Amino acid sequence: MSKNINVALIGNPNTGKSSVFNHLTGLNQKTGNYPGITVEKKQGVCRLPRGVKARILDLPGTYSLNASSVDENVVVELLLNKKDKDFPDVAVVVSDVENLKRNLLLFTQIKDLNIPTILVINMSDRMRRKGIRIDTHKMELLLHAKVVLVSARKNVGIDVLKEHISAYKTISTKACLDIKRIDQEYFGSLERTFPNQSLYKLWLVITQDVNFAKIERKRMEAEDANHLRSSSFLKRLQQKETIKRYQFINSVLKDCYVKDSSKATDLRGRLDQILTHKFWGFVIFFVVLLSIFQALYDWSSVPMDFIDTSFVQLSDWAKTSIPSWMAPNLIAEGIIPGLGGIVIFVPQIAMLFLFISILEETGYMSRVVFIMDRVMRRFGLSGKSVIPLISGTACAIPAIMATRNIENWKERLVTILVTPFTTCSARLPVYLILISLIIPDERILGANLQGLVLMVFYMLGFAMALLAAFVLHKIMPQNQTSYFVIEMPNYRIPLLKNVLLTIVEKTKSFVLEAGKVILAISILLWALASNGPGETFKNAPREVAKSVAVSDAKYDQKLNAYKLEHSYLGIIGKGIEPAIRPLGYDWKIGIAIVSSFAAREVFVGTLATIYNVGEDKDETIKKRMAAETYADGTPVFTLASGLSLMVFYAFAMQCMSTLAIVRKETNSWRWPAIQLVVMTAVAYLGALVTFQYFSL
Amino acid sequence: MHLTLADLEVGEAATIDSFDIEQLPMKLIEMGCLPGNEVRLLHLAPNKDPLYLNISGSHLAIRRETATCIHIRKEDE
Numbered sequence: 001m002s003k004n005i006n007v008a009l010i011g012n013p014n015t016g017k018s019s020v021f022n023h024l025t026g027l028n029q030k031t032g033n034y035p036g037i038t039v040e041k042k043q044g045v046c047r048l049p050r051g052v053k054a055r056i057l058d059l060p061g062t063y064s065l066n067a068s069s070v071d072e073n074v075v076v077e078l079l080l081n082k083k084d085k086d087f088p089d090v091a092v093v094v095s096d097v098e099n100l101k102r103n104l105l106l107f108t109q110i111k112d113l114n115i116p117t118i119l120v121i122n123m124s125d126r127m128r129r130k131g132i133r134i135d136t137h138k139m140e141l142l143l144h145a146k147v148v149l150v151s152a153r154k155n156v157g158i159d160v161l162k163e164h165i166s167a168y169k170t171i172s173t174k175a176c177l178d179i180k181r182i183d184q185e186y187f188g189s190l191e192r193t194f195p196n197q198s199l200y201k202l203w204l205v206i207t208q209d210v211n212f213a214k215i216e217r218k219r220m221e222a223e224d225a226n227h228l229r230s231s232s233f234l235k236r237l238q239q240k241e242t243i244k245r246y247q248f249i250n251s252v253l254k255d256c257y258v259k260d261s262s263k264a265t266d267l268r269g270r271l272d273q274i275l276t277h278k279f280w281g282f283v284i285f286f287v288v289l290l291s292i293f294q295a296l297y298d299w300s301s302v303p304m305d306f307i308d309t310s311f312v313q314l315s316d317w318a319k320t321s322i323p324s325w326m327a328p329n330l331i332a333e334g335i336i337p338g339l340g341g342i343v344i345f346v347p348q349i350a351m352l353f354l355f356i357s358i359l360e361e362t363g364y365m366s367r368v369v370f371i372m373d374r375v376m377r378r379f380g381l382s383g384k385s386v387i388p389l390i391s392g393t394a395c396a397i398p399a400i401m402a403t404r405n406i407e408n409w410k411e412r413l414v415t416i417l418v419t420p421f422t423t424c425s426a427r428l429p430v431y432l433i434l435i436s437l438i439i440p441d442e443r444i445l446g447a448n449l450q451g452l453v454l455m456v457f458y459m460l461g462f463a464m465a466l467l468a469a470f471v472l473h474k475i476m477p478q479n480q481t482s483y484f485v486i487e488m489p490n491y492r493i494p495l496l497k498n499v500l501l502t503i504v505e506k507t508k509s510f511v512l513e514a515g516k517v518i519l520a521i522s523i524l525l526w527a528l529a530s531n532g533p534g535e536t537f538k539n540a541p542r543e544v545a546k547s548v549a550v551s552d553a554k555y556d557q558k559l560n561a562y563k564l565e566h567s568y569l570g571i572i573g574k575g576i577e578p579a580i581r582p583l584g585y586d587w588k589i590g591i592a593i594v595s596s597f598a599a600r601e602v603f604v605g606t607l608a609t610i611y612n613v614g615e616d617k618d619e620t621i622k623k624r625m626a627a628e629t630y631a632d633g634t635p636v637f638t639l640a641s642g643l644s645l646m647v648f649y650a651f652a653m654q655c656m657s658t659l660a661i662v663r664k665e666t667n668s669w670r671w672p673a674i675q676l677v678v679m680t681a682v683a684y685l686g687a688l689v690t691f692q693y694f695s696l
Numbered sequence: 697m698h699l700t701l702a703d704l705e706v707g708e709a710a711t712i713d714s715f716d717i718e719q720l721p722m723k724l725i726e727m728g729c730l731p732g733n734e735v736r737l738l739h740l741a742p743n744k745d746p747l748y749l750n751i752s753g754s755h756l757a758i759r760r761e762t763a764t765c766i767h768i769r770k771e772d773e
Contacts, residue, residue: 064726104752105726235717242726268755269738276739276748370757374745383746483721483762488748488755 005054006086007165010075010110011094012103013061014363014489016122018042019152020094021058022497024162029058031505040404041074048166048459057086061104065109065591067208068483069407075209079113090168092161092355094120097127097134097149097488100257104249105242107143108176112200116171117145118164124149124156133261138256142170153495176248179203182240186227193224203241207234271491275367285368292355295427296348298396303347311340329530330523338522341599342515345397345657348425350507351392353396357502359387360405361494367487379466382406382484385415389465392422393458396658400665401506408484410476416665417675420467420658421651423461426600430649431457433604436623452549460650464682469580510661516612521656525569525598532567540566560609569595583648583684584641584691586630593648600654642692644687652683699770701747701763704737710768711735712751719765728752735768 004663009024011017025044032041042058056383059078060071062268067073078084090396091110100121103167113119121134127149136147146164164171179199180187195203205216221228256623274280318332359365365387373383381389384406391399399419406412408459423431435450439579442449531537544559564570573591580590588610596603611624628636653659659672666672704710713720720729729735732750740747745760 063723066722066726068721068723099754102727208716232718235722237720237729239717241726243730246728246730271740272748276741278742282742287756370739370746371741373757373759374741374743483719483723484746484757485724485727485762486757487727488757490755578773686756 005048005052005165005168006089007054007056008078008086008088009056009058009094009122010106010485012063012096012099012106013059014095014487015061015094015099015103016152017061017094018058018501019495019498020092020120020122020150020158020161022153022501023152023158024054024056025131029501031614046160046162046165049528050166052166053320054165055086057088062106064106065204067210067650070409071407073208073210076204076208077212079110079115080204080208080216081212083360088115090116090118090165090171091099092118092120092165094122094379096490097121097123097132098130101246101249101253104252105143107246108245108248109200112175112177112179114173114175114198114205116168116173118161118168118171119143119145119147120150120157120161122150122152125151125154131262133258133260135256139252140253142252143176144173144174156588175200177241177244179241179655181238182244186237190227193227207238231361248461270489271487272367275364276371281367281371285371287481288359288364292352295355296351300347300351304344307340307344307347311336311343315340328598333529333530334526335519336525337526339515341522341657342511342519343397345529346507346511348395349398349401349510350503352394352402352498353503353506355389356391356402358494361462361492361498363489363491366488368485370488379469380411380414381469382408382411382415383486385411385469388419389422389462392419392424392465393461395424395426395657396420397510397661398506399660400508400658403665412480413666413671414472414476416470416662417472417671420653420655420675420679421461421465421468423458423551423650424600424655426655427649428458429601430596430603431646433622433625434637434642437637438639439623457646457650464465514662521598525595528569528572529564529567529595532563532570537563537566543693561611564609565592582691583687584638584644584695586636589630589636589645593652593654597654598656600649638695640691643694644691647690648683648687650683651679651686653679698767701735701737701749701766701768702760704747704768705736706737707739708735708770709736710770713767713769715766720762724756724758724762727754727756731765735766 009017009021021044024046028046028657029042032043036634040060044056044058046054046056048054057078058444060348063073064072065076067076067077078086079088081087093103093107093110095107104119107117107119109612119139121136126614127133134149136149139147148157148161148164150161152158177200180191187203189201191199202220205213205220207213212378217228228439271440273283286288286552314330318336319328322328322331357364359368368386369383371383372386376383385403388399388403391402396419399422402417403415406415431454435453439450439453527656536543540559540563544555544562548555548558570591572594574587576590576594577585577587580593585593588607592603592606593612595606607625608621611621611628625637626635653676659676662675663669698713699710700716701710701712701761702718711732712729712731712735714731715723720769730752735752738755741757745764746757747760748757749755
């Protein structure tokens with residue numbers, strides 16, 4: 001039996017590396033995380049000619065082996081450590097035909113590690129339009145590597161690539177650059193101290209801050225610390241190294257690469273002129289956003305309603321049809337609604353990623369980052385934070401997942417932490433019912449007052465997110481210099497296959513990862529709501545039967561309300577009443593707040609249960625809420641308490657799905673915990689001030 | 697007085713002269729920002745920051761603070 005070949009797919013961002021990966025592996029791919037960090041690890045299997053199998057590892061996009069982000073560290077770490085189980089037998093470096101010179105820099109670095117290397121020149125379908133001709137045969141001789149012209153878009157060259165991979169043993173491992181030429185003295189002495197070792201590898205160990213290099217550096221230090229010089233000395237050598245590499249690349253390209261610029265069309269220039277325009281750039285961006293949100297609301301409501309009703313029906317069915325030994329209540333009231341709470345987000349997540357991946361694939365996203373960077377920087381964010389913040393108005397979960405392309409960890413973390421302040425769609429049902437209850441249906445200056453209040457709350461969310469970002473920016477230490485260098489890629493028509501695979505992958509990762517936590521908390525809340533201490537809870541049917549006949553239609557509703565009041569959840573609600581009285585809430589609202597920790601929209605449903613009216617009858621709940629009074633006859637829902645409640649929902653972190661995804665993205669419970677505590681505190685104070693102010 | 701990248705007008709080209717290596721990310725150098733290479737300012741974002749450049753064939757954007765660290769000489773000087 002032949003051994004599987006380990007293939008590492010390496011390349012600069014925007015070279016179509018993932019298209020090549022998708023072509024090689026099809027749906028035979030899985031995504032995980034590298035241990036301890038949040039970098040995605042994409043792996044797949046490719047069948048090669050003659051029954052050989054290749055394990056393809058799609059490494060994060062990197063510009064060079066001088067790593068400057070967590071993603072890039074992964075690449076260096078793997079390529080230095082020959083003992084790693086993923087260490088490649090052959091490296092496939094993917095390059096873009098139009099940026100070949102720059103892409104070859106990384107190629108020469110990989111070659112210098114003496115790994116057999118295949119150069120893929122992707123997007124070869126654009127060559128004619130751009131007036132480019134390449135003599136691949138000559139290039140192979142000059143680079144001592146295999147060179148394949150590939151068009152992932154037109155599915156050209158993939159088979160040749162597979163042939164080369166299976167014949168990797170015949171590829172030369174000769175280096176491109178004699179590294180001693182950078183600095184004879186330094187590298188000569190390095191070679192004398194550590195003979196028989198690859199000089200370039202030693203050089204990377206000295207200069208790179210990845211774990212493997214740190215360990216190796218300690219070993220070197222023990223032998224001879226002479227070579228670990230100041231960082232500015234090393235950086236100067238790195239610059240010299242880069243110059244030498246470009247000299248080599250230029251000498252290669254001179255002989256085998258011709259570009260006739262007169263044939264090139266300047267679509268990029270013309271599109272950039274409009275899309276990055278001081279005025280029109282913003283107008284277009286605004287229109288694009290507006291269309292996306294219209295689509296998100298309009299297109300997702302049908303599947304979401306469908307999911308909602310299906311799970312309610314499933315739950316009803318389970319309650320009556322599942323035999324009692326299988327705990328039908330746990331299944332019908334805990335597990336099924338819990339699963340429903342996960343699946344309900346799928347349409348919005350899938351759709352948001354549809355749009356985001358289209359924006360990214362076309363290259364438009366980089367232009368948005370470009371025009372928004374200055375504005376966002378004032379708040380300690382980056383141009384790249386715009387999309388997550390705005391996506392947050394649909395749902396914070398996909399929005400937080402969309403922060404992954406912010407390289408600077410601090411900017412990314414701040415974006416993750418403040419995104420839940422934006423008004424997500426789950427707050428909408430809460431706002432709508434409270435507004436209709438406490439704000440008169442009047443017009444001022446021709447505008448609907450209720451609509452205005454709703455808009456104010458959306459703006460409040462954005463303002464709070466920016467304010468929080470500003471504060472975090474000031475108090476968090478800057479642990480790495482924030483350099484902002486972004487590539488402005490060519491405009492391209494998105495590949496359907498890439499878009500679809502992105503949607504599948506993101507949705508799957510949400511359902512599997514966040515889903516576990518959501519399910520667990522749903523079951524916990526169910527258990528708290530359907531169990532209670534002592535005799536009172538157990539005797540609920542008898543107690544209720546005292547006031548309402550068992551045959552009465554209202555009996556079930558009364559029983560549910562009674563049970564909830566005496567359940568653990570009810571006791572918690574009563575327990576927190578002293579704390580929430582200053583905000584204008586009674587214990588019933590307290591229960592609704594506690595139970596809507598799981599998901600905000602549960603608020604309305606819980607109140608319906610407590611006030612024992614049937615669900616799905618907004619009018620009835622509204623009337624019932626309006627009639628609710630304290631013992632002394634004053635109404636519970638007033639302008640003051642209603643606004644206070646809305647402010648609470650605007651700021652509080654009441655969404656376990658968000659906490660779960662933050663945990664996943666930051667790989668620690670620390671940040672979701674901070675988020676929960678701080679946002680709850682802000683919500684409490686905000687609600688307190690609001691209630692006290694409006695009660696005056 | 698030394699001209700820097702930040703002094704370029706939109707559409708103008710120049711040659712990179714020198715820079716303080718401490719102030720620049722390695723990534724920028726590797727993308728072709730090296731002495732002797734040609735650079736052209738393509739577009740400016742509002743408030744003239746960031747700058748959208750073509751450096752030796754690479755299209756990229758950098759912030760103004762970085763651009764002021766890169767000294768240039770204009771073709772006609």
